[in-house]
Amino acid sequence: MPDLDARARVILGENDRGGFTVPTSGLYPFQWNWDSCFVALGFAAFDEDRAWQEIETLLSSQWADGMVPSIIFHQDDPGYFPGPEIWATGRTPHSTGITQPPVAASCVRLLLEQARDRSAAEHRARALLPKLLASHRWFHEARDPSGSGLVTTIHPWETGMDNSPAWDEAMARMEVAPDLEPYERRDTGHVDASQRPHKSDYDRYMTLVELFRRHGYAHEIEALSPWRVADPCTNFLLLRADRDLAWLAEQFGEPTRQIQIWITRAEAALPRLLHPATGHPHALDLVTGELAPTPTSAGFLSLWAGLGDAATIERLEAWIAPTPYPVASVAIDDRRFESRRYWRGPTWAFANFMIADGLARSGRPDLASRIQTATRTLIERHGFFEYFDPLTGEGCGGDSFSWTAAMWLAWASRDRAGG
Ligand code: DGY
Numbered sequence: 001m002p003d004l005d006a007r008a009r010v011i012l013g014e015n016d017r018g019g020f021t022v023p024t025s026g027l028y029p030f031q032w033n034w035d036s037c038f039v040a041l042g043f044a045a046f047d048e049d050r051a052w053q054e055i056e057t058l059l060s061s062q063w064a065d066g067m068v069p070s071i072i073f074h075q076d077d078p079g080y081f082p083g084p085e086i087w088a089t090g091r092t093p094h095s096t097g098i099t100q101p102p103v104a105a106s107c108v109r110l111l112l113e114q115a116r117d118r119s120a121a122e123h124r125a126r127a128l129l130p131k132l133l134a135s136h137r138w139f140h141e142a143r144d145p146s147g148s149g150l151v152t153t154i155h156p157w158e159t160g161m162d163n164s165p166a167w168d169e170a171m172a173r174m175e176v177a178p179d180l181e182p183y184e185r186r187d188t189g190h191v192d193a194s195q196r197p198h199k200s201d202y203d204r205y206m207t208l209v210e211l212f213r214r215h216g217y218a219h220e221i222e223a224l225s226p227w228r229v230a231d232p233c234t235n236f237l238l239l240r241a242d243r244d245l246a247w248l249a250e251q252f253g254e255p256t257r258q259i260q261i262w263i264t265r266a267e268a269a270l271p272r273l274l275h276p277a278t279g280h281p282h283a284l285d286l287v288t289g290e291l292a293p294t295p296t297s298a299g300f301l302s303l304w305a306g307l308g309d310a311a312t313i314e315r316l317e318a319w320i321a322p323t324p325y326p327v328a329s330v331a332i333d334d335r336r337f338e339s340r341r342y343w344r345g346p347t348w349a350f351a352n353f354m355i356a357d358g359l360a361r362s363g364r365p366d367l368a369s370r371i372q373t374a375t376r377t378l379i380e381r382h383g384f385f386e387y388f389d390p391l392t393g394e395g396c397g398g399d400s401f402s403w404t405a406a407m408w409l410a411w412a413s414r415d416r417a418g419g
Helices: 002-016 033-043 047-061 105-111 118-142 165-172 199-216 234-253 257-273 297-302 310-320 349-361 363-382 404-413
Strands: 071-073
Touching: 002 033, 002 105, 002 404, 033 105, 033 404, 047 105, 047 118, 071 199, 105 118, 105 234, 118 257, 165 199, 234 257, 234 297, 297 310, 297 349, 310 349, 310 363, 349 363, 349 404, 363 404
Parallel strands: none
Antiparallel strands: none
16 A cells, blocks of 8 residues: 555654654644654654654653653643643653553564664664663552552553543542642644543543642652552553563673563462453552453453463454454443543554554464454545544544554554564
8 A cells, every 4th residue: 555655654754843753733742652652663664763763762751760751742832731831840851740551662672673774773772771671660669669560550641541431430439629720621622522531531630630740740649649540551561561671681681580570470460450250351440459340452452461362362352243443442332332432432553553463472363464454444444543433433533643654554554463
């Protein structure tokens, strides 16, 4: 599909702000953490140097304690809320004070494995290794101070799946601050409100931001947050990223003992997320100790983490069977399913990539290529949108979206079904 390849490259070029890429202009006018990692895979299809640069810019914004923020506000933009003046983290460059699911080490490994210029790639990867290690250490220490093997997520924005129904119970029992500063959302000026989270969600998002700001984003917010969840996505991505970090460390003769300890601990703890009736991984509310009742596609990211078994694949087959455009983030027959509302049903190309990659590595390249073909068809018919209605394929959210363009170039349009 040469035309779509060209279009995807144009999107990345237009969203390139010089060393980093915005997810889409208007709605998300800054650098987002996990977006940039997937975007690097797209750049690698035609400009390896630019691919490395995307991750280097992201990691150059790492905090001294190792945290890589969810958003880096390299420049001002009044079109987004909440911007740097609300977060007020006092960091340079300006950033949020929370993180996002860790994929940098996994993307660095993929860049290195696929490099056309291996020695240049080794040089770039080696230089990033200490930063990746520091970010993983931050996750395992600041977000799992008791060494339980599960890391805590303290804000729905950290999961990247802001309004997933997996958070409904934890959100419902959380009180909105009575003195919450009045605010004006900007997202609904760019995208129809029916495709975005509700005001009741935003009130809670902002309550959490104000609390973290009052505590100067110190590590104690892990314990203080009224919203504390063991998110399957974050924990599965961290496990995969730890495995990839260990692989990278081995390439460069660096010790891996600590990383192996993190891996062993996570493998022992992750079964706590499994729903007793179905075996599907669910979000664990760390305040109440209860599993969220609603299963989501985040549970299938166990495949990306190398934990998928025959039962996982069977559940995935049942999940996608009735869906015209898989993989729906919420099962289409779930009572909470909404086909166009952000993380309450839509299909996302980058999530499909991770699930397919896991399937290809679990001996199911046939199912991986089914998901790949479905994603390709979605983009061919409906364009490079942020996410898609799994029933009609209609593009939703932001248009000309960087990670959708990147997933086209790196995976959906290619022969290889995995990463
Ligand atoms: C947003 O603003 O919608 C983002 O998801 C926050 O990271």
